[in-house]
Amino acid sequence: xISRTGFPVSICxxxxxxxxxxxxxIWPAPAVTQVQQGPPxxxxxxxxxxxxxxxxxxxxxxxxxxxxxxxGGPDAHIVLVPTAGGAAEYDEFYQGLNAWxxxxxxxxxxxxxxxxxxxxxxxxxxxxxxxxxxFFFGGRQWRLVDSYGGTKTExxxxxxxxxxGVIGGSSAGASIQGSFLVRGDTRTNTIMMGDHQRGFxxxxxxxxxxxxxRRNRQFDMIEVVEAHPELLxxxxxxxxxxxxxxxxxxxxxxxxALIYDNQATTGDTGKFYFLAPGDRFNLATREATRPSMTQxxxxxxxxxxxGSGT
Numbered sequence: 001x002i003s004r005t006g007f008p009v010s011i012c013x014x015x016x017x018x019x020x021x022x023x024x025x026i027w028p029a030p031a032v033t034q035v036q037q038g039p040p041x042x043x044x045x046x047x048x049x050x051x052x053x054x055x056x057x058x059x060x061x062x063x064x065x066x067x068x069x070x071x072g073g074p075d076a077h078i079v080l081v082p083t084a085g086g087a088a089e090y091d092e093f094y095q096g097l098n099a100w101x102x103x104x105x106x107x108x109x110x111x112x113x114x115x116x117x118x119x120x121x122x123x124x125x126x127x128x129x130x131x132x133x134x135f136f137f138g139g140r141q142w143r144l145v146d147s148y149g150g151t152k153t154e155x156x157x158x159x160x161x162x163x164x165g166v167i168g169g170s171s172a173g174a175s176i177q178g179s180f181l182v183r184g185d186t187r188t189n190t191i192m193m194g195d196h197q198r199g200f201x202x203x204x205x206x207x208x209x210x211x212x213x214r215r216n217r218q219f220d221m222i223e224v225v226e227a228h229p230e231l232l233x234x235x236x237x238x239x240x241x242x243x244x245x246x247x248x249x250x251x252x253x254x255x256x257a258l259i260y261d262n263q264a265t266t267g268d269t270g271k272f273y274f275l276a277p278g279d280r281f282n283l284a285t286r287e288a289t290r291p292s293m294t295q296x297x298x299x300x301x302x303x304x305x306x307g308s309g310t
């Protein structure tokens with residue numbers, strides 16, 4: 001049978017089917033929404049940026065160099081905060097600047113006030129808007145809270161992290177980075193849980209001690225974790241740093257970091273363990289590893305609550 005087109009009907013039917021198939025092929029299919037799930041946000045450390053937490057007496061070139069690198073290199077703008085030292089004023093002759101210059105930092109700003117109303121002004125925080133890094137010098141950590149806590153300056157410090165910069169500190173400048181302020185008493189630094197207990201919380205649910213081995217302080221953090229079992233205690237010896245990105249931490253420097261986790265025991269009753277330079281620590285899972293040919297757990301540490309016996 002011949003159709004009106006002049007082709008046999010069977011051929012026309014084939015052509016129509018082909019046209020329908022072509023139409024289906026070229027008609028855009030409904031878009032399928034792809035939900036891209038990234039990694040979960042950190043539980044303990046900062047979502048962006050890095051921390052350099054130093055246990056005091058910072059001398060190692062590798063710590064300075066790592067901080068400068070994380071800030072953006074030798075020309076990066078680094079804001080140095082000496083307020084914990086307790087002087088009313090600091091100027092361009094402050095000796096704390098010298099080591100940074102020796103290690104290659106070329107764009108330094110000293111930021112200091114003891115007046116929280118000044119710290120709460122837009123004019124005061126202007127240098128922080130272009131900073132790739134902020135570093136807190138040592139002294140007494142509660143002075144940092146009294147000067148900057150709850151002000152625009154504290155917010156501007158955190159903004160440096162949020163745009164991918166680095167915050168660091170040595171001694172008092174290490175302790176201020178935890179959420180619980182260890183040795184924050186205004187009377188003496190021998191009181192572990194004093195009249196100031198709020199840090200700047202760059203690490204959440206963490207208390208940080210410093211000078212721990214040099215000053216025989218290795219047992220002091222135990223009372224803090226026993227009183228606040230939700231806290232992770234971190235102790236850092238002098239010239240030793242913990243480099244933190246997200247929930248990942250690595251030890252850098254010349255001595256040891258100490259971990260106080262009330263769910264981890266060494267031996268029968270040990271309540272802290274040591275991390276050597278190069279060791280890694282997951283702040284969320286509280287798992288420590290030592291690099292070798294493969295990542296291996298730290299020896300002698302058992303997941304066992306404090307006081308649970310053998």
